[in-house]
Amino acid sequence: MASKNWKDVYQYHSYLYSSENQYGFKKGVSCNSAVFTVRKLVDSFVNRGSTVNLCAIDLAKAFDKVNHHALYVKLMKRFIPAPLLNVIVNLVSGCQTCIKWNHVYSPMFDIEFGVRQGSVLSPVLFAIYI
Numbered sequence: 001m002a003s004k005n006w007k008d009v010y011q012y013h014s015y016l017y018s019s020e021n022q023y024g025f026k027k028g029v030s031c032n033s034a035v036f037t038v039r040k041l042v043d044s045f046v047n048r049g050s051t052v053n054l055c056a057i058d059l060a061k062a063f064d065k066v067n068h069h070a071l072y073v074k075l076m077k078r079f080i081p082a083p084l085l086n087v088i089v090n091l092v093s094g095c096q097t098c099i100k101w102n103h104v105y106s107p108m109f110d111i112e113f114g115v116r117q118g119s120v121l122s123p124v125l126f127a128i129y130i
Contacts, residue, residue, distance in 0.1 A: 015080045016124050063126055064114040068092050071115075071129050078128075088125065091116065 042052045071092070075085055092115055099106040115122040115129075 015075075015078050015084065016128065019127075022127050022130075059130075062130075063117060063122060066092075066115050066126060066129050067113060071125060074128055088121070091119065091121065092125070 038054070042054070045052045072085070072089065075088060080088075095111040095116070096108045097111055098108050115125050
């Protein structure tokens with residue numbers, strides 16, 4: 001029975017892909033892979049006499065900025081099956097939190113942006129969102 005459940009999970013794998021130029025949060029590639037690729041590309045252009053300009057984007061805290069509705073639209077454009085979309089919607093929506101300051105708690109409020117830190121699905125959702 002467990003093997004059937006894993007097959008059920010893997011049937012959705014094709015919907016959760018990201019670009020081959022996406023190096024973060026993928027098995028077998030890392031920051032070093034991205035640096036190596038950029039270095040080879042820059043060397044190729046410089047060796048042919050071209051000027052190369054680079055731009056870097058700091059995505060610190062980017063997981064916290066994911067717009068839930070924009071993420072759902074991107075997932076729907078991939079024609080993700082309704083059961084998987086429902087799981088993702090339930091994972092990221094309806095979350096609440098509060099703030100603790102000097103042993104005093106604020107009222108609970110909804111978390112309207114972001115993907116869950118520590119979830120194994122969050123890096124995949126972030127890559128799709130970006």
